[in-house]
Amino acid sequence: MYKKIEIPYTMTFEEDIFTSETDNVKRTFSYNDVISYKILENQILLSLKGKMMETVVVNPNSVEGKNLIALLKRKRIPEKK
Numbered sequence: 001m002y003k004k005i006e007i008p009y010t011m012t013f014e015e016d017i018f019t020s021e022t023d024n025v026k027r028t029f030s031y032n033d034v035i036s037y038k039i040l041e042n043q044i045l046l047s048l049k050g051k052m053m054e055t056v057v058v059n060p061n062s063v064e065g066k067n068l069i070a071l072l073k074r075k076r077i078p079e080k081k
Contacts, residue, residue, distance in 0.1 A: 011056055013071060020054055029054075036080040037072050044068060047080065 012019045019028045035047045039060045046054040058065045
């Protein structure tokens, strides 16, 4: 048996940077740090330099998801199939 732990977080996407923030940690990334992205059922995974990964929990078919995908394409970040 394991205990499910949920960590609330906020992600903010701006034109030049994006920020991932929890109660204890705030990390800011440049889009130059993003190697690729992958679209899953209810999330978008961002692969970052340094073997890091950020998960964006958003439906890719929602307005927010489509806006994020359009932003990643505009930044010429490749989609990993």
